[in-house]
Amino acid sequence: MNQEFIQYIILGPSSILSLIAGIVLILKGRRKLDKGMVSLGISYVLMICFFILWDVNFASFIINYTIIYIVYMGANFFTKYTFYEKRKNKFILISTLTTLNYIILIIPKFFILFNLYVDFILSYNGKILDNVFSITWAVIVFGWMSYASLNSYNQIKNKKIQPWVKKRLLIVTYSAFFEMFISVPDLIDILTGRIFHDYVFYIQMIMIATIMILQFLAWIMPKWLKKLFNHGYIIEKEIDEKLSEDEIIKQLTEGEKYK
Amino acid sequence: MACKGLIRIAFNDNGFERKLNYDQLNYSDTVFVLKNGLKKRLESIHIEYVDETIDSLIDIITKSQSIFTMSR
Numbered sequence: 178m179n180q181e182f183i184q185y186i187i188l189g190p191s192s193i194l195s196l197i198a199g200i201v202l203i204l205k206g207r208r209k210l211d212k213g214m215v216s217l218g219i220s221y222v223l224m225i226c227f228f229i230l231w232d233v234n235f236a237s238f239i240i241n242y243t244i245i246y247i248v249y250m251g252a253n254f255f256t257k258y259t260f261y262e263k264r265k266n267k268f269i270l271i272s273t274l275t276t277l278n279y280i281i282l283i284i285p286k287f288f289i290l291f292n293l294y295v296d297f298i299l300s301y302n303g304k305i306l307d308n309v310f311s312i313t314w315a316v317i318v319f320g321w322m323s324y325a326s327l328n329s330y331n332q333i334k335n336k337k338i339q340p341w342v343k344k345r346l347l348i349v350t351y352s353a354f355f356e357m358f359i360s361v362p363d364l365i366d367i368l369t370g371r372i373f374h375d376y377v378f379y380i381q382m383i384m385i386a387t388i389m390i391l392q393f394l395a396w397i398m399p400k401w402l403k404k405l406f407n408h409g410y411i412i413e414k415e416i417d418e419k420l421s422e423d424e425i426i427k428q429l430t431e432g433e434k435y436k
Numbered sequence: 437m438a439c440k441g442l443i444r445i446a447f448n449d450n451g452f453e454r455k456l457n458y459d460q461l462n463y464s465d466t467v468f469v470l471k472n473g474l475k476k477r478l479e480s481i482h483i484e485y486v487d488e489t490i491d492s493l494i495d496i497i498t499k500s501q502s503i504f505t506m507s508r
Binding site for chain 1: 507
C-alpha cells in the first residue's frame, strides 16, 4: 500500500469525525452563548480545511501557515474563555508568542517567493530551524491548554460532579498534550536523514488520527460512553427542588432544630 | 440541602428555572446571581459574614469555571 492511500484511510474518517465535532461545537456554543466552544469549533473546522489544502497541494505555504495561525489563536481563545474568564491569565503573552512564532515561520516563505536566501532556507539547517519553530509554536498553544485543563481537572476531581464531565476534561488535556508534539516526527525525519521516513510517516498519521478521535469523543461523547464513565456514580435526587421557599428559609434559620 | 435550595431560589429570583443544570448556566450569569440574588437572600435571613461567603463561593466558581463548558 502506498503512503497516499494510507493517508486517506487514516486521515479521511478521523477528519470527518473532527469536522463533525467542530460543527457541533460551533452550533452548541452559539446556542449556549459559549465563546470558548465557538472558537474551538472554528479551530477544528479550519484544521480540516488545512488538511484538505495540504493534501491536494492547492495552497501555498503562506496560506497553510496562516490557517494554522488562526487555528492556534482559536485554541488560545478557547483556553482563555473556558478556564480563565475574569481570572489572572497569560492570554496576552501566549497570543504574542503565537503571533511571533507565526511571523518567524512565515518570513522565510516570503523570501522563497522573492528568491531570497533560498539556499539557506531549503538547507538542512534551514529545515531544522523551521521544524524547531513549528514545534515551539504547538508547544506554546497546546502546552497552555493542557496545563489549564489539567489544573482545572485537579480543582474538580474530588468534587461531586458527574464523572463523564471530569473525563471530558481529561480527554481535552490528553489531546492537547499530544498536539504539542505533532511536528516532532518531522524533525526526527530530518535529523535521521529520512532513513526512517516510512515509520515517521506512520507515527505522525497515527498521532493525528488519535488526536482527532479524542477530540470527537470529548465533545460528541456517545451516551454509552457517558454511562460507562458514570458507572457506580449515583445521581442524587434533587430533594431541594421540591422544598418550598418557606421550608428552605426555615431550615436555614432554625438549622438542626427543624430536622 | 437548604443551602442548595437557597441558591436555586436566588437563580429563580433572577429569571432562571428552579430546576438548574450546569449546562444551562454560564460563568458570568452565575457570578451575577451570587453577587446579587444570593447576597440579598442571605441578608434577608440575617446570615453572618455574607460578603465573605459570597467571595468564597465566587472564588470556587472562578477556579472551576470550565465545568460550565465541559458539562454542555
